[in-house]
Amino acid sequence: MSRAYALNDWYAVADAQVLARGPRRTMLLDQEVTVSGTTDDLRVIDAEGSAYPAQFRYGHVWTSLGDAPRPLFDIPEADEPGRRLVPCGVVRVKCSPLRAVENFLDIAHFPFVHTGILGSEPHTEVAPYKAEIRDDVDEVWATKISFYQPQAAKSAEAGGDTQYLYRVAAPTTAVLYKTCPPKPEAMDVIAIFVQPRTETECDVWPWMALYDDVSAFAGLVQFQQEIFLQDRSILENQRPVKLPLDPKMEIPTRADLTSIAYRRWLKSKGAFYGALTEDA
Amino acid sequence: MSQFTLYDYVLSGNCYKIRLMAGLLNVAYDTVPVDFYPGLEHRGEAMRALNPSGTLPVLVAGELILSETQSMLGWLAASFDRSGMWYPVSDAGLHAQVLQWLGFSARLTASVGAARLNAMLDWPTDIETVRGAARKDLDELEVLLTDRVFAGQTWLVGDGPTIADIACFPYVALSPDAGFEHDGYPAIRNWLYAVRSLPGFVTMPGIHPLHELREAESDG
Numbered sequence: 376m377s378r379a380y381a382l383n384d385w386y387a388v389a390d391a392q393v394l395a396r397g398p399r400r401t402m403l404l405d406q407e408v409t410v411s412g413t414t415d416d417l418r419v420i421d422a423e424g425s426a427y428p429a430q431f432r433y434g435h436v437w438t439s440l441g442d443a444p445r446p447l448f449d450i451p452e453a454d455e456p457g458r459r460l461v462p463c464g465v466v467r468v469k470c471s472p473l474r475a476v477e478n479f480l481d482i483a484h485f486p487f488v489h490t491g492i493l494g495s496e497p498h499t500e501v502a503p504y505k506a507e508i509r510d511d512v513d514e515v516w517a518t519k520i521s522f523y524q525p526q527a528a529k530s531a532e533a534g535g536d537t538q539y540l541y542r543v544a545a546p547t548t549a550v551l552y553k554t555c556p557p558k559p560e561a562m563d564v565i566a567i568f569v570q571p572r573t574e575t576e577c578d579v580w581p582w583m584a585l586y587d588d589v590s591a592f593a594g595l596v597q598f599q600q601e602i603f604l605q606d607r608s609i610l611e612n613q614r615p616v617k618l619p620l621d622p623k624m625e626i627p628t629r630a631d632l633t634s635i636a637y638r639r640w641l642k643s644k645g646a647f648y649g650a651l652t653e654d655a
Numbered sequence: 656m657s658q659f660t661l662y663d664y665v666l667s668g669n670c671y672k673i674r675l676m677a678g679l680l681n682v683a684y685d686t687v688p689v690d691f692y693p694g695l696e697h698r699g700e701a702m703r704a705l706n707p708s709g710t711l712p713v714l715v716a717g718e719l720i721l722s723e724t725q726s727m728l729g730w731l732a733a734s735f736d737r738s739g740m741w742y743p744v745s746d747a748g749l750h751a752q753v754l755q756w757l758g759f760s761a762r763l764t765a766s767v768g769a770a771r772l773n774a775m776l777d778w779p780t781d782i783e784t785v786r787g788a789a790r791k792d793l794d795e796l797e798v799l800l801t802d803r804v805f806a807g808q809t810w811l812v813g814d815g816p817t818i819a820d821i822a823c824f825p826y827v828a829l830s831p832d833a834g835f836e837h838d839g840y841p842a843i844r845n846w847l848y849a850v851r852s853l854p855g856f857v858t859m860p861g862i863h864p865l866h867e868l869r870e871a872e873s874d875g
Contacts, residue, residue, distance in 0.1 A: 392693050464693030467777055469834075490864065578777070593690035597665040600692075604666055604860035607775070608831060 378404050381648035383441035384545050387568035387580045388419065390435045390462045402572035403440060404648065410436055434462040434582055435568060448514075448544035452552075452564045452584050461592070463581040463599045465570075470610040471649035472547045472571035473618035475579055477637060478606055479549045479567050480541050482522055483630040488605050491525050495534075498523035506632035508640045515543035515640050517633040528563060529598040530587040531556040538562075543637055546646040547571055558586040565599070574649045575616045579603070617651040624651070657685045658735070659716040662705070664691035666775075668768055668825035669724045670712040671859045676728055676821050678857035680735045692776055725757040728818040740815045752812040756819030759792075763826040766792045770833035771826070786833075793835060793843070796827065800842035809849050816853060824850045828862045 381404055389399045389410040398411035408427065412418040417429035419438040429438045433453050452458065468475055478484070483501050485494030504520040520539035527537040540552040540562070547569040552562040564584040569577050581599050590598075619625050620642045627635050641650060661677075663670045663686040677684050690696040691711055698709040706713045706722040714721040714730070721727045732742035743749040766788035772778035773785065803811070811819045828847050831837065837844050850856070851865050858864050 390693070462693070465777065467775055591688065593688040593694065593696060596690055596694070597688045601665045601860050604775070608861050611831075 377645070377647040380644055380646045381546070381571065383439060383444050384547065385430075385437040385439045385444060385447045386547065386570050387433075387435035388438050388570055390465070390580060391431075392462070393465070394436060401570070401578070402576075403438070404571055405573050406440060408438065408440075410438070433566070433568070434460055435580055448548065450544070450550060450564065450566065450584070455584070457586060458564075458584045459587060459595070461583040461585060461595050461599070463583065463596050463603070465578045465580050466600070466603060466607065467572075467576070467578050468607050468610050469576050469616075470613060471575055471617045472569045472577040473641065473649040474610055474613055474616075475567065475569050475577055476543065476547060476549045477618060477634050478610055479551070480517065480543070480633045480637060481631070482520060482539065483628075484609075485522065485524070488609060489602055492602060493524050493527070494522065495525045501630035503629070504632065506636040508636055508643075515541075515633070515636050517541040517636070527554060528556050528585070528587070529590045529595050530585075541633055543640070546641055546644075546648075547577075555586050557589070561586055563587075567603075571649060577649075615651055617649055619651045620647075621651075621653050657683050659714055660685045660687060662687045662689050662697075662702070662711060662713040662715070664689055664697070664711050666860060667691060667711055668771070668829050668859075669710075669764060671825045671862075672724050672821055673712055673714060673727050673731070674859070675825070675857055676731045676741075676818065679816075679821070679853055679855040680731060680741070681855055682731065682735050725760065725822060728757075728822055732818050740817070741821075742818050743813060746813075749813050749817075753817050753819045756811050756817075757822050759796075760819075760822035760826075762788070762792055763823060767826040767830050767833060767835065770835070771829055774833045789830070789833065789835060793827065793830060793840065796823070797840045797842050800846050804842055804845065809846065811846075816850070820846075820850055825859075825862070832861050 386403055388401055388403060388408065391414055393399050398409050400409045407422045408419055410419050414431040417431060417436055419427040419429045427438050427440055428444065429436055432447060433450055437447055453460065486496050486499045502521055504517060506517040509516050518540050521536050522539065524537045525534040537554045542550045544550055550564060550566040552564055555561045555563040563586065566582045568580040568582060571577050581603055583599060587595065620638050661673055661684055689702060689711055696702060697711045703709050705720060708722055710722060714727045721730060729742055739745065742753065766785055769780045769785045770789045773780045773782050808814060810816050811823065827843060
């Protein structure tokens with residue numbers, strides 16, 4: 376187990392609603408931590424009482440256990456007027472935190488796992504798209520993705536081709552931008568903030584920044600939860616449980632370009648927490 | 656035409672019982688999504704005015720307000736199943752057995768259902784007790800279903816599906832969400848397959864359709 380790289384990233388460990396209900400005792404990178412306070416006055420301590428830095432961004436409490444945390448990534452859309460910010464609670468999944476992110480980046484499974492919502496048969500082909508590691512921002516991006524979706528969002532009234540952009544802002548944070556049905560010139564933003572409890576168990580905090588004035592809040596949350604929970608049973612059955620970074624261990628196809636870039640990026644950084652490597 | 660309104664949470668196995676029964680009986684209805692999690696809206700003032708016990712689902716049909724899934728299943732079958740198959744009240748023995756299984760379904764909610772909420776949503780519960788009860792309930796069901804197989808039967812009661820099957824199906828099908836896999840339960844797997852094969856069957860997250868198998872069969 377190598378926590379070295381992971382220690383200096385930031386992780387969501389609570390949202391405003393959880394915080395308001397009292398202290399949350401949880402696990403982060405194999406370490407017990409307790410989150411308490413208010414969004415203006417946060418406290419994160421471990422079992423021995425040592426305190427860790429905390430900040431409130433994107434509807435969540437973020438903390439880092441390392442001595443030299445890298446800056447928290449920016450999601451500029453969070454501050455755009457008119458967007459509804461929708462935290463979707465937390466879901467526990469017995470899988471590697473990296474597997475949770477990788478699944479979020481995958482399009483090819485939509486027709487089979489999210490049938491009738493994010494995909495449908497026979498529209499299963501993943502058209503060529505572009506995936507790259509952007510060295511200037513140290514992020515993985517996938518662009519020029521187009522996919523037929525029966526119901527791309529709660530606000531969608533009919534099926535249609537949806538444009539996607541994916542962005543991996545940190546090893547355990549993925550953000551997707553997709554066509555916004557009621558506002559075609561803008562894109563909806565959906566992210567998962569993955570809290571790695573251990574290398575094989577995580578708490579996932581889905582979060583959305585949408586243009587949708589019509590849908591009730593409960594409907595928006597349930598739309599996202601339905602999709603995410605369709606993935607959960609698949610994620611818990613993936614083997615090996617940890618994400619293999621050696622390209623010889625799993626055979627990718629052309630549709631897996633984003634995953635290939637993500638794994639290569641993790642490997643180049645030494646981000647091995649939750650990964651299976653030749654040396655680990 | 657919509658026959659009732661269901662106050663619904665998409666991840667709830669109990670809400671799913673009603674969606675499934677309505678699908679099997681081809682009954683149209685409206686849903687009102689309730690923010691059970693993370694909002695705990697079912698315990699809020701508005702929902703408690705409708706259902707003082709603060710649980711989901713709630714079924715509203717005109718003046719009728721129901722808050723127990725067993726009563727909803729009974730009402731759906733009595734109102735919309737002209738065949739009388741789903742709720743065999745005319746046969747005292749079959750009727751009693753259905754009621755017996757409805758009781759068992761409540762045990763499954765308290766055991767497997769609670770273990771699942773804990774595993775998925777970190778819902779506070781006495782997890783050791785709940786997991787022990789879940790294992791016991793699944794083992795018991797496996798034995799009873801094995802007896803049914805030896806008797807040449809597929810369903811829990813009589814020789815056709817009843818609301819007893821629908822009441823028990825969701826939390827058994829969803830038990831892998833709580834880490835209770837079906838591998839060691841051949842009779843349960845057989846029965847789950849039978850329910851999933853019913854015309855009008857609907858899915859929920861964690862319960863997958865059988866369409867791949869159906870296509871493979873038609874191709875062959």
